[in-house]
Amino acid sequence: MMSNWRNRLGSLFLTHRRQLESVVRQRVGSSEAAADIVQDVFTRALVAGPRATVDDERRVLFASARNAAVEHHRSRGRREHLLSMLHPEQRAIHEPSPERGLEAKQALGALDEALAALSPRCRDIFILRRVHGLSNEEVARQHGISINSVEKHIARALRHCQARLSEHLPER
CATH class of the missing domain: 1.10.10.10 (Winged helix-like DNA-binding domain superfamily/Winged helix DNA-binding domain)
Structure with missing residues (x-):
């Protein structure tokens, strides 16, 4: 059953990846971030397992991608706001190596x-x-x-x- 789900999800990936990335890119403004977000959405879908129908699976993928893009945008905004409150010397400490x-x-x-x-x-x-x-x-x-x-x-x-x-x- 899991290999059947992987095959269906692989087919959904091939069919909808570009469109999902386009939807996400419009929201986050970055092709790289969009590709990462869409890949994360498919990874979560793989872990979550199949839905009732292929249409349900497609709808869930698009909703998940939109939600992930919104969350990415929000977290980036929160991070930028918090970083703006730091003094320049404090920012260097918080930048990841x-x-x-x-x-x-x-x-x-x-x-x-x-x-x-x-x-x-x-x-x-x-x-x-x-x-x-x-x-x-x-x-x-x-x-x-x-x-x-x-x-x-x-x-x-x-x-x-x-x-x-x-x-x-x-x-x-």
């Missing part, structure tokens, strides 16, 4: 691997709650389980990810 960028990419790769190792249901519940911001009640309703079960899945996913990412987390 190439080493920090590499460390961040490695941590994201480890997170992707950790999420992939979760059961599909646990992963989906975690992503719906923590990435898409659904409430525990909404996730419970969508999966036909109790709120307590949702909380247990999220706790399991957090423990799993924390254990897998321990070398990437700062010492306490």
Whole structure:
């Protein structure tokens, strides 16, 4: 079933990537950022799994791309506002070095691997709650389980990810 979903998603990628990047580029003003955002959308779609129909999947991809572009724009605006409040000597401290960028990419790769190792249901519940911001009640309703079960899945996913990412987390 997963390979069928990968094939369908691959087909959706080939068919809609350029159009999605165009939609996102109009919102964020950068071709590079648009390509990254669209790739992230497809990665999240792969993790989330298939929808009921191909039309549903296409609609979700376009909605996700628009939402990701809006969030990118908002976070860039927040970051620029916060940086504008710093003195020039403070800004140099907060600019990421190439080493920090590499460390961040490695941590994201480890997170992707950790999420992939979760059961599909646990992963989906975690992503719906923590990435898409659904409430525990909404996730419970969508999966036909109790709120307590949702909380247990999220706790399991957090423990799993924390254990897998321990070398990437700062010492306490």
